[in-house]
Amino acid sequence: MKNLLKLTIVTLSVLVAFTSCNNQSTNGKSGALTSSAAEKVYVAPGEHDEFYAFVSGGFSGQLAVYGLPSGRLFKVIPVFSQDAEKAYGYNEETKPLLNTSYGFIPWDDAHHPDISQTNGVLDGRYVFINGNNTPRIAKVDLTTFETTEIIEIPNSAGNHSSSYVTDNTEYVVAGTRFAVPVPQQDIAIKEYKGKFKGTLSFIKVDPEDGGMDIKFQLLMPGFDYDKAHPGRGKSDGWFFFTTYNTEEANTLLEVNASQNDKDFIAAINWKKIEAYVNNGGGAMMPTNYAHNVYDEYTHSATSTMKKEVLMVDPSEVPGAVYFLPTPKSPHGCDVDPTGEYIVGSGKLSANVTVHSFTKMLAAIENEKFAGEAYGIPILNFEDVLAGAVEQPGLGPLHTEFDGEGNAYTSFFISSEIVKWKLGTWEVLDRQPSFYSIGHLMIPGGNSQKPFGKYVLGMNKITKDRYLPTGPEVTQSAQLYDISGDKMELLLDFPTVGEPHYAAGIPADLIKPNSKKIFKLEDNNHPYVAKTEADTKVVREGNIVHxxxxxxxxxxxxxxxxxxxxxxxxxxxxxxxxxxxxxPHGVSIIGANTSELLIMPGQTETFVWEPKQVGVWPFYCTDFCSALHQEMQGYIRVSPTNANTPLKWSLGEDID
Amino acid sequence: MKKSNIIMFITAILPLGLFLFPLWKITLEAPQYPTPLGIYIHINDFSDVNPHDIKNINLMNHYVGMKYIPDAIPEFKVFPAGIIITTILGLIIAFKGNYKWFLFWFILMIVLSSAGLYDFYIWEHDYGHNLDPKAIMKFTNPDGTQMGFQPPLFGSKDILNFRAHSYPQLGALFLGLGMAGSFIAYLVGKKNLNDVRGKIQKH
Incomplete structure (x- = not known):
């Protein structure tokens, strides 16, 4: 009888459980029956995430690859900084990638990753990312997840309004944050006004192999060019840059560059300038910059110094450049998926200002100008204004879009994400960030086709959010579900370096193209040995290969x-x-460089300069197999004047 | 042409499918190989199921002292010749012969196929048991004898960390259908003859 009772209770509770499960799935996302945040970010062992997120490492100089929604870190792709783990910038093959007109530079400040697009939609071929300090743009190939090209940007300083791609990846764009003398010269700093210039560089991307080449530079007034985004759809062919320091101050900028009530968004008709340049416009200017290309088949990079760049004076291309007055040192410059709205976040303003592309064209058509700056027409603020989000928060920085007519803006000072509606400018929702959010990212959220399921906030300050690690603590990313009316914080995870911008993409657009090995038969490295029979040791003077x-x-x-x-x-x-x-790894005792970590079919090179007589071991540094511990060898080093014959062996003694 | 001879004609051609499709497939599964390693055995070749599988099987197997899977074995010359000869023979029979010859061809094919399978077994046994005395890892059975790593002739079997599967492929199906067809041709031919005889007797 007791057993029967138990059985009944068990049966009932199972039934109840099943019933409530059904409720959960049918009622969707309302009330207490909503699936928990933990469930939403749980990716079971062996399963794959739905999205890739490429998160910039900021001062780490690298690009981190995470999965969303789990927040798991898969790889840190070395881009602008040496990485001993992967021998990047240490082995002979990749050292040329870090060459510049200033010589070899082992570090940079990596900022804004952007994924290549076709027809305004993410195509998953490349990620571009800018080095801020010594201006450079890098390209990461998403079949190998390796940096395959870095181009230095001449006449630029603080390469910050970069590296955004146009609708068909015709161009990746790099703007200077700091105005500098162009060309550089020895003049008094106080001669800033008028003498200093800001260049905006348009880098042509080869549609076939992704090769980069600076098509032209636009010589703009000496403002600070802060952020940028290309027009989309209807505004394709235009590029928009926020500016600050239109005061052209050269000292105590926090005060002196905050005086003007309005700075500008510069609207650039790049198609017009492209046509001008294709018709022989612009002037070649002598300069010096490095163009570094990595070849997947020689597994080696080459660095070429380029000696000139095509400079375009905007005043000579009428109708190509306009200034849109925008309140209070705007930072983020974001264009909605339709291309109609250009959002300028005046970081010292109480409002988020939105310009209308249609109204801008009408104002240009009617030639209604408020004045000009260095020959560039200034439009009337009221003529181009679409609307403003009134008092949404403090310190607006960046805006992304969900493709459903909503915008999400990050607020640094009030530390929150605010969701608002395009067109009505009403605030729909707000969620705190922990703490002081900078950029935010919706996968595809700066393209014509956002995948508006999540927004990833990237925070500058974490303080008490994790176990403390001394004075230096991690920065973080926070994942919010935006599929419902209200945003929901799901996950909070630490990041590599400082996460500036990020780029997200559905995993299915990249996963099938990810290479598993390099084909040995395709290896064209000049020092490859494709079989053990090809191995040898060659002496050329005091150089041994x-x-x-x-x-x-x-x-x-x-x-x-x-x-x-x-x-x-x-x-x-x-x-x-x-x-x-x-993979196999290798290093030898006393090597003044990093190990090598060599992928299947790949050839890599490190240099060793033996300083002491003796017999020195080398070994495999990657746990490759069951006999990994046996994977080792010896090199006998004789005195400088010795005549020990050069010999080598495997499996038998050297006689 | 008689119905039985038409069947015999089709039947004799079917084994040529061995030149188009693999005869056998051996698959090795292990946790580290979410995509299993596999080898196709053709009438005249070994081939990878996925690129580099044979190279990777060789790399695995060298730990226990197994020899590398050879690029070519004498069977790759003998077997195709055998198939071509029996096909020609089958075609001659289809045009000229009667049902008794069909049965002869059927038996011939049974004998030759069995010999082929036995030869395959011998090779497999040698591959799995004739190990390098300097093998990196030596395993013994509970009774102290040397452990062999012979893949199954047919079916599935655990070999150390791998699970090995060995099953016929489309080529073998063509061969089997050919053999079965010749037996059917024999039965049809025999039945026809009986029918004809019956009719004659009635008259």
Missing amino acids: IYMTTIRSHFAPDNIEGVRVGDKVYFHVTNLEQDYDV
Whole structure:
């Protein structure tokens, strides 16, 4: 009887459980039956995230790859900073990528990743990202998740209003934050006004191989060009840049650059300038900048110094550039998916200002100008204004869009994300950020086709949010569900470096293209050894080239004699594996550089300059296989004047 | 042409499918291989199921002292010749012969296929048991004898961390259909003859 009772209760409770489950799924996202935040971000072991998020590392100089909604970190792609883990900037193959007109630079401040687009929709081929300090634009190939090109931007300083792509990735754009003398010259700093200029660079992207080339630079007045976005759809062909310091102050900018009631958004008709340039317009200007390209087949980068750039004076291209007055040092410059609205977030303003592209064209048509600055027409604020979000928060910075007619703006000072409606400008919802949000990102949220399921906020300050780690604590990202009327905070995760902007994309647009191995047969590295029979050691004066291979679980050769103190020894190591996820690593005692981490089918090179006589071991640094601990070898180093013959072996003794 | 001879004609051609489709497939599954390693055995070749599978199987197997899967074996010359000869023979029979010859061809094919399977078994046994004495890892059975790593001739089997599957493929189906067809041709031919005889007797 007791058992029967138990059985009944169990049956009933199971039934109740099932019933409530049904309620959950049918009622969707209302009330207490909503699935928990934990459920929404839980990606079960072995399952994949729905989105990739490419989050800039800021002062780390790198680009981190996370999965959303889980917030799991998959890879840190080295871009502007050396990375000993991956030998990036340490091995001979990638050192040229970090070459500039100032020589080798091991670091930069990585800011705004943007994914390539076709017809205004994310196409998942490349991520572009800007180096802020020594102006550069890098391109990351999303089949290998490696940096494959870096182009230096001449006549620029503080490469901040970068690296945004046009609807068909015709151009990636890089604007200068700091005005500087162009060309550089030795003049008094107080001669800033009029003598200093700001350049906006339009970098042509080859539709086939993604190769970058500076098509032209636009020589603008000496303002600070802060952020930028291209026109979309109806406004395709235009580019918009926020400016501050239109006061042209050169000292104590926090006060002196905050005096004007309105600064500008510069509207650039790049198609008009492109036509002007294609017809022979502009003037070649001597300069010096590095263009660095990594070849996936030679597994090596080359650096070429370029000596001139095409400079365009906007006053010589009538109708190409206009200024849209925008309140109080605008920071973010964001264009909605239809291309109609240009949002300028005056960071010292109480309102978010929105300009209308249609009204802008009408004002230009009617030639209704409020004046001009350095020959560039200034439109009337009222003529171009679409509307303003009144008092939504403090310190508006950036805006992204969900494709449903809503905009999401980050507020640094009031530390929140505010959702508002395009056209009515009414505030719909607000959620706090922890703390002091900078950028925010909706996957595809700056394109014509946003995937408006999540918004990722990137915060500057975390203080008490995680276990403390001394004075320096992590920065963070916060994921909000925006599929409902109200935003819901789901997850809070630490980031690599300082997350400035990020770019998100549905995983399915990238996953199928991700390479598993490099084909050994396609390896064109000049020092490749494609089989163990090809391995050798070659002496050229005091330079020794070791053509070495790795395969589970040995090096070939693994005994080498005849190296001398004072030699410069190049280890050219080819990983003969052709299986997914079987890298080998290598380093040798006393090497003044990083290890190599070599992917299947790849060749990498490190230099070792032996300083002491002896027999020195090298070994595999990646746990490659069951016999990984056996994967080791020896090099005998003889005195400088010794005549030990150069010999090598595998599996037998050197006689 | 008689119905049975038409069947025999089709039947004799079917084994040529072995030149188009693999005969057998051996698959190795392990947790580290979410996409299993696989090898197709053709009448004249070994091939990868996914790129580099054979290379990767060789790399795995060298730990336990197994030899590399050879690029070519004598069977790759003998088997295709056998198939071509029996096909020609089958076609001659289809045009000239009667049902008794169909049965002869059927038996011939049974004998030759069995010999082929036995040969395959011998190779497999040698591949799985004739190990390098300097093998990196040596395993013994509970009774102290050396552990073998022979994949199953047919079916599935656990080999250390792998689960091995060995099953016929489309080519084998063509061969099997050909053999079955010849037996049907024999039965049809025999039945026709009986019918004809019956009719004659009635008259």
